[in-house]
Amino acid sequence: MTPSPTNARPDLRLVDVSRRYGPVTAVDRVSLDVAPGEFVTLLGPSGCGKTTLLKCIAGFLPPSEGQVVLRDEVMNDVLPHLRNIGIVFQHYALFPHMTVADNVAFGLRMRKRARTAIAGRVQEMLRLVRLPGFADRYPHQLSGGQQQRVALARVLAVEPVLLLLDEPFGALDKKLRVEMQLEVKQLVALLGMTTIFVTHDQEEAMRMSDRVAIMHAGRIVQCAAPEVIYDRPCDLFVADFIGSSNLLDGRIRGTSAGRLRVEVAGVPLEVPCHASVRPAGEDVVVMVRPENLALSETWPSDRPAWAGVVSLALHTGPVMEYEVVVGETWRLRVSRPRMQVESARVWAKGDRVAVTVVDLKAVRIFHGDTAGATSVRSL
Amino acid sequence: MDRPLEPRDQSLSTSGARARRAVWSRQLRLWQLVLPATLFLVVYFVVPLGMLFYFSVRAPGVSGVTLVHFRKLLTDTFFLQTLGLSVRLSLEVTAVALVLGFPLAYLYTRLGPVWRLAILFVTLLPLLTSAVVRSFAWIVILGKHGLINTVFIGTGLTDGPVKLLFTLDGVRIALAQVQLPFMLLPLINAMEQLDPSLEHAAVSLGASQARAFFKVTVPLSAPGVVAGAILSFALTISAFITPVMVGGGSFNVMPTLIYQSAIVTLDWSTASTTALILLVVALAVVWGGMTLGRRFRYGPGSA
Numbered sequence: 001m002t003p004s005p006t007n008a009r010p011d012l013r014l015v016d017v018s019r020r021y022g023p024v025t026a027v028d029r030v031s032l033d034v035a036p037g038e039f040v041t042l043l044g045p046s047g048c049g050k051t052t053l054l055k056c057i058a059g060f061l062p063p064s065e066g067q068v069v070l071r072d073e074v075m076n077d078v079l080p081h082l083r084n085i086g087i088v089f090q091h092y093a094l095f096p097h098m099t100v101a102d103n104v105a106f107g108l109r110m111r112k113r114a115r116t117a118i119a120g121r122v123q124e125m126l127r128l129v130r131l132p133g134f135a136d137r138y139p140h141q142l143s144g145g146q147q148q149r150v151a152l153a154r155v156l157a158v159e160p161v162l163l164l165l166d167e168p169f170g171a172l173d174k175k176l177r178v179e180m181q182l183e184v185k186q187l188v189a190l191l192g193m194t195t196i197f198v199t200h201d202q203e204e205a206m207r208m209s210d211r212v213a214i215m216h217a218g219r220i221v222q223c224a225a226p227e228v229i230y231d232r233p234c235d236l237f238v239a240d241f242i243g244s245s246n247l248l249d250g251r252i253r254g255t256s257a258g259r260l261r262v263e264v265a266g267v268p269l270e271v272p273c274h275a276s277v278r279p280a281g282e283d284v285v286v287m288v289r290p291e292n293l294a295l296s297e298t299w300p301s302d303r304p305a306w307a308g309v310v311s312l313a314l315h316t317g318p319v320m321e322y323e324v325v326v327g328e329t330w331r332l333r334v335s336r337p338r339m340q341v342e343s344a345r346v347w348a349k350g351d352r353v354a355v356t357v358v359d360l361k362a363v364r365i366f367h368g369d370t371a372g373a374t375s376v377r378s379l
Numbered sequence: 380m381d382r383p384l385e386p387r388d389q390s391l392s393t394s395g396a397r398a399r400r401a402v403w404s405r406q407l408r409l410w411q412l413v414l415p416a417t418l419f420l421v422v423y424f425v426v427p428l429g430m431l432f433y434f435s436v437r438a439p440g441v442s443g444v445t446l447v448h449f450r451k452l453l454t455d456t457f458f459l460q461t462l463g464l465s466v467r468l469s470l471e472v473t474a475v476a477l478v479l480g481f482p483l484a485y486l487y488t489r490l491g492p493v494w495r496l497a498i499l500f501v502t503l504l505p506l507l508t509s510a511v512v513r514s515f516a517w518i519v520i521l522g523k524h525g526l527i528n529t530v531f532i533g534t535g536l537t538d539g540p541v542k543l544l545f546t547l548d549g550v551r552i553a554l555a556q557v558q559l560p561f562m563l564l565p566l567i568n569a570m571e572q573l574d575p576s577l578e579h580a581a582v583s584l585g586a587s588q589a590r591a592f593f594k595v596t597v598p599l600s601a602p603g604v605v606a607g608a609i610l611s612f613a614l615t616i617s618a619f620i621t622p623v624m625v626g627g628g629s630f631n632v633m634p635t636l637i638y639q640s641a642i643v644t645l646d647w648s649t650a651s652t653t654a655l656i657l658l659v660v661a662l663a664v665v666w667g668g669m670t671l672g673r674r675f676r677y678g679p680g681s682a
Contacts, residue, residue, distance in 0.1 A: 060579060081582045081591075095579035097598050104592075107584035158584060 009072065010059065011036045011194040012162055013248045017066035019052050026052040028218035029066070034162075037192040039185070042225075043205040044215030045241070050198045053215070054164055057196065059083050062197070070161055081110075086160030092151040094139040099125070100134035100150050100292055107158035125153040152184065156191065163188065165197040169204060181208055184315050202242055206230065207267075214238050236366050239287045246293070246332055249288040249364070252279070262286055262365060265330045267304045271363050287364040288357060290335040295322065295353040297345075305354040308332065310347045324355055434651035448652040458653075459613075464634040466660060469550065469615040475555040476562040476611050477604065483559075484566035484603070485596065486632070488573075502560045510557075514624035517553040518544060521625065543626030553625045554615055557566050561614060562607035568628025570596065576594030616661050633657045 010033040019027040026139055027049045028067060042050040055061040057068055059080030068075045094103050101122050108118045117151050127130050129149035139147055155163065165184070169177045185208050188195050199205050205212050206226040213223040214237075222234040231238040240247060252265040260273040264286050271286075299305060311331070312323035315338075322334040332355055338346065347353060357363060436444045452458045487498050505513055520526045521543040528540040543549040573596065581591035619634040626632075631655065640650035 058579075058583060060582075079587070081587050082587050083583075084585075085583060087580065087583040089580060090574040091574060091576065093574055095577065095581075095595060095599075106581065106586075110581075110585035110590065154584065261629075369561040 009036075010069075010374070011038075012196070012339060013067075013069040013072055014053075014057070015067040015069065017053065017056055017063045017068060019049075019056055019061060020064045025218050027063070029220045030215075030218075031066075032088050032213060032220060032223065033178065034194055036194055037189075039195045039197065039208060041197040041205040041209040041210050041212045042209065042215055042220075043091060043199060043202060046200055048215040049218040050177050050200075050215050051166065052168055053200050054196070056161070058085055058087055058164060084158070084160050085162045085164060086155035086158065087164045088148075088151045088155055088168045090170055092139075092147045092168075092171075094147055094150055094154070096139050098138075099135065100131070100139070103139070103150055104154045104157050106154060111158065121157055123155045128156070130152045144172050145180055148172070148180055152187065156187075156193070161194070163193045163195045164327045165195060166347050167199055169199075169201075177204075184204065184208070206242075209324070214241065216241075221342060231362065233287070233364065236285060236287075239364065239366065243373055244290055246286075246288045246290065248286045248288065248330070248332075250284050252282045252284060256343060260365065265306055265326050267306050269304060269357065269360060269363065270360050271365060273365070282367075285366040285367065288332075289362065290321070290333040291319075292358050292362050293325070293334040294333060294356050294358050295334055295345075295347055296356065297353065299354050300356050305356045306353050307330070308353055310349055310351045310353060313347055313349055322347060324353060328353065346350075414636060429489075431651040431654055434647050438648060446647050449656070451643040451651070452652055452656065461631045461636055462633060462656070462660065464630065465616055465657070466664065468547070468554075468632065469612050472551055472554040472558055472615045473562075473608050473611040477552065477608060479555065480559055480562035480566055480607065481597075481600070481604075484563055484570055484600075485592070487563075488570045489566050502563050505556060506560055510620040511624070513557070514553065514621050517549070517556075517621075517625050521549045521552070544625065545629045547626070547630060550622050550626045550666050553621050557618075557621065558611040558615060561610040565610065566600060566603040566604035569600045569606070573599050601672050605669055608668055612664060612668070613661060616657065 012032070012034040014030055014032040017027060017030045019023065029141055030049075030053060032040070039109055042053060052061065053097065056063045059075065059078065070085070071081065083110065084249055093107065098106070104122045104125050105118050108121055113121070122135065123132070125134060127162065131146060131149055131153070134146065134150070139150065142150065151168070168184070169180055172180060180205060181206075197205070197208060206229075209226055210231050211223055212226050213220045215221070216237050222229060222238050224232075229238065229242055233242060236247065239245055248264050250262045250269075253261040253263050253268060255273070256260065256270075258272060259270045260285060262269050262271055267282050270284070295310075299307075306324075306326040308324040308326040308330075311325045312321075314321040318337060318339070319335045320338055322336070324332045326332060333356065392417070435448055436446065438445050438447050441447070483498060483502070487495055508516075518525075522528070523540045523542075523544065525544070526544060528537075531537045531541060532539070543552070561654075577595050577599070578591045581595045582588060586594060617634055618632075619638065622630075622632045623635060634657075637650050637653045637657070640646045640653060
């Protein structure tokens with residue numbers, strides 16, 4: 001787990017937070033520091049405990065164990081309405097019987113602010129979310145994106161210590177979702193809001209976050225910057241969950257000068273490796289991203305290659321996705337940009353190709369085999 | 380195109396005709412389906428209502444339409460007092476059912492399936508017995524040596540027995556119990572449609588649990604309140620057996636007046652006129668309630 005910047009006091013600190021429902025442990029000893037202004041995403045498949053953890057932070061569920069600390073103050077026994085945590089809900093939860101202005105003013109009224117101050121703040125917030133003329137509308141008269149912006153304005157109006165976003169883009173169509181992601185990201189950055197974002201959409205998580213915490217079975221298995229998560233997943237679960245990857249069974253054949261010799265599908269790969277020496281003959285899983293594989297007609301002289309046949313060629317717009325069958329059982333997924341000069345060749349089903357690894361440094365090796373446990377750590 | 384068009388045209392026209400026939404036969408079948416209900420309503424509702432109207436505007440020795448019965452009743456102090464009592468009693472019973480039912484419905488939406496079933500069972504059970512049996516039970520409970528007085532005297536809360544049986548208070552209690560399920564079910568229905576995150580949103584914005592309840596849950600339950608209140612009011616103002624048995628004839632309500640006119644004095648014109656006045660007053664109160672309820676609704680133009 002990457003430590004957060006030490007120079008700043010964390011806005012949120014989770015210390016060994018667990019939440020159990022009877023015999024089921026939904027959140028299992030989660031610790032996390034979130035620095036002021038940081039955007040951290042809880043990412044995981046449904047049922048991984050991310051929503052439960054969010055409820056523990058918000059105060060709707062008491063943690064069974066551990067502490068929720070907000071700006072040096074333990075929050076475990078603080079009622080949710082006194083925590084000053086703003087939440088944007090999945091379906092926005094705008095009050096349908098109130099106008100947009102009344103929705104935005106709600107939190108300020110609960111704080112008993114002066115009437116004129118509230119009116120000014122509401123106008124300011126609606127300008128901020130680019131809905132200045134919508135004060136007297138009702139939520140059902142707004143589009144999904146507009147409702148989302150009102151929900152943001154309502155939460156930001158009270159200047160919360162922490163902003164929680166609970167899958168807020170799930171109800172929007174794809175194009176609008178991407179627009180709103182950018183808008184929210186910019187808005188949150190502009191205000192320097194410390195934000196926890198819950199999603200099961202990894203693209204969304206990668207695009208928006210300073211750090212991504214991958215949750216699995218109630219635990220944070222890896223918490224790091226998006227590119228680190230993608231390039232150096234800490235275990236097979238993360239490797240499999242984030243992006244697409246070829247997870248291939250391999251066998252260690254020996255080491256030499258910081259390089260690990262691994263045999264995959266009959267081809268020896270020399271993978272740079274700084275970790276301890278592994279015994280020869282050990283079974284491992286080798287992860288190669290599809291974009292780290294290249295196809296060529298001619299056999300490369302300088303590097304090992306697999307001989308295969310293209311069994312699938314899919315257009316996805318900017319990228320061609322291929323599946324190449326190697327030998328009897330091996331299927332390699334390869335993706336190549338269509339517009340690059342050196343890979344301008346577009347392959348078709350049935351083409352005979354040589355598959356090579358572009359960058360051996362980006363190959364990851366894990367204990368175990370592809371059928372085995374996902375909790376193994378990387379070398 | 381070099382192929383002649385006729386065959387295709389033909390097929391188009393036949394399929395069009397088939398479609399038209401299909402629509403027509405579907406309409407026919409729908410119409411046939413509602414026929415029994417329509418006939419039933421005409422025979423047992425529209426015709427009797429017409430007869431009520433007819434009796435109320437006819438008088439012996441007068442040819443054509445007369446308003447003599449309406450004039451007689453609406454200038455009769457006893458009648459007006461009874462009408463007032465009926466309306467007041469029904470509003471009071473509705474209010475009691477609402478005050479009891481609202482927290483119960485709220486509790487219901489927050490409990491697990493076992494407790495939900497328990498609440499439904501206990502509140503709906505009285506509907507499974509007849510009004511007569513239920514009223515006898517209330518006589519046992521409310522009587523001079525009944526359950527309530529035994530407890531009151533036994534705990535020293537009162538010195539002597541409190542008179543509940545054959546009083547308006549006793550009738551209020553008994554009627555409120557019957558109306559509770561009719562209030563509860565629409566309320567539960569309305570509250571279950573509310574997104575639980577609405578209250579969470581209010582709380583996260585700084586509202587205490589209680590304020591979130593009154594600012595969000597209560598106004599958004601208005602459709603259920605209106606539906607439950609209308610049902611409860613309409614059923615109470617037309618209740619006959621409970622006021623007669625638990626009230627013991629110590630006072631009159633509109634249904635007892637109608638009964639006396641129709642069965643005891645055989646004055647069908649007065650009975651019909653009384654019934655029509657009751658109907659109009661009840662409709663007016665219901666309409667007023669709906670208008671009031673609409674002001675709490677989501678906003679202009681919402682369903």
